[in-house]
Amino acid sequence: MADIIDGKAIAADVTAKVKIVADSLLEKTGIQTGLAVVIVGEDPASQVYVANKGRTAKACGFHSVEHKLPEDTSEQALVDIVESLNNDPAIHGILVQLPLPKHIDAGRIIQTIAPEKDVDGFHFINVGKLGTGEIDTAFVPCTPAGSMLLIERVLGKDLSGKTAVVVGRSNIVGKPMFNLLLAANATVTIAHSRTRDLEALCKTADILIAAVGRPQMIKGDWVKPGAVLIDVGINRIDAPEKGEGKTRLVGDADFDSCQAVASAITPVPGGVGPMTIAMLMANAVTSAYRSAGEEAPSF
Numbered sequence: 299m300a301d302i303i304d305g306k307a308i309a310a311d312v313t314a315k316v317k318i319v320a321d322s323l324l325e326k327t328g329i330q331t332g333l334a335v336v337i338v339g340e341d342p343a344s345q346v347y348v349a350n351k352g353r354t355a356k357a358c359g360f361h362s363v364e365h366k367l368p369e370d371t372s373e374q375a376l377v378d379i380v381e382s383l384n385n386d387p388a389i390h391g392i393l394v395q396l397p398l399p400k401h402i403d404a405g406r407i408i409q410t411i412a413p414e415k416d417v418d419g420f421h422f423i424n425v426g427k428l429g430t431g432e433i434d435t436a437f438v439p440c441t442p443a444g445s446m447l448l449i450e451r452v453l454g455k456d457l458s459g460k461t462a463v464v465v466g467r468s469n470i471v472g473k474p475m476f477n478l479l480l481a482a483n484a485t486v487t488i489a490h491s492r493t494r495d496l497e498a499l500c501k502t503a504d505i506l507i508a509a510v511g512r513p514q515m516i517k518g519d520w521v522k523p524g525a526v527l528i529d530v531g532i533n534r535i536d537a538p539e540k541g542e543g544k545t546r547l548v549g550d551a552d553f554d555s556c557q558a559v560a561s562a563i564t565p566v567p568g569g570v571g572p573m574t575i576a577m578l579m580a581n582a583v584t585s586a587y588r589s590a591g592e593e594a595p596s597f
């Protein structure tokens with residue numbers, strides 16, 4: 299039976315450290331880390347995440363601002379808000395919650411965020427730095443960064459000799475995950491919907507990252523005995539066993555069958571999700587340190 303990797307507890311460790319270093323920057327330089335989260339529209343899941351971010355930012359002692367904009371906000375109005383945050387010296391990190399409404403070009407908005415405040419790590423400058431190994435001055439996307447920290451807790455920092463398979467090729471998770479695993483010396487393959495014999499490929503992985511967005515797709519008999527399984531998926535499915543109309547969260551891996559085979563596995567909820575928020579806080583305080591010309595701590 300695999301050990302369950304307690305993402306909630308590890309995320310709490312990270313945010314406790316963020317608070318300590320944020321307090322120490324404030325004491326030394328008078329700079330309070332500022333994080334701005336911008337949300338457009340009313341998607342209920344997005345509202346939950348944004349509320350979590352605001353709460354955690356306050357717990358870290360940050361200056362936390364939230365811009366809640368109506369669904370019919372124009373692209374230009376959003377560009378103007380991002381530019382005003384770029385120019386606001388009290389703000390060190392800017393996150394524009396995705397997805398954006400269809401009438402807004404999300405790519406244009408992301409590239410409008412100043413790279414040095416892009417705590418999501420989605421700007422071309424940060425993507426390029428990660429892709430060329432300049433990780434120390436980049437912002438790394440929060441979900442992959444948090445997943446790496448969980449892997450580090452189990453396997454250490456050096457993944458030499460390990461085979462990793464990332465299932466999913468998104469810009470937000472799959473591709474940055476590939477780069478981080480590669481930088482840690484793993485031998486990495488990205489699989490996706492057009493991969494032939496996905497099951498056999500997954501079975502080669504010492505480290506398996508499930509980031510496809512399909513509930514419970516990865517089954518125990520796809521997993522190499524002793525593998526470390528990081529489940530990035532967060533899917534809400536019907537749970538009639540809990541009562542009529544009830545739902546529950548599941549990952550992209552079928553937890554019970556995978557737990558029987560892996561050596562360590564992240565649960566959903568309580569795995570990668572809380573780490574995403576913790577790494578956002580880490581990126582924000584890192585940005586504040588850089589703005590002060592101070593050496594940023596590592597997490």
Ligand SMILES: Nc1nc(=O)c2c([nH]1)NC[C@@H]1CN(c3ccc(C(=O)N[C@@H](CCC(=O)O)C(=O)O)cc3)C=[N+]21
Pocket residue numbers: 344346347350393394395396397418440441532547566567568569570571572574575
């Ligand atoms: N620009 C941008 N950056 C993001 O990082 C971003 C985004 N947009 N849009 C939405 C997704 C989703 N996301 C989550 C963060 C935390 C949890 C999380 O804390 N989940 C908990 C509980 C989830 C629940 O109860 O609903 C868990 O897995 O244990 C989930 C999902 C960040 N995202």
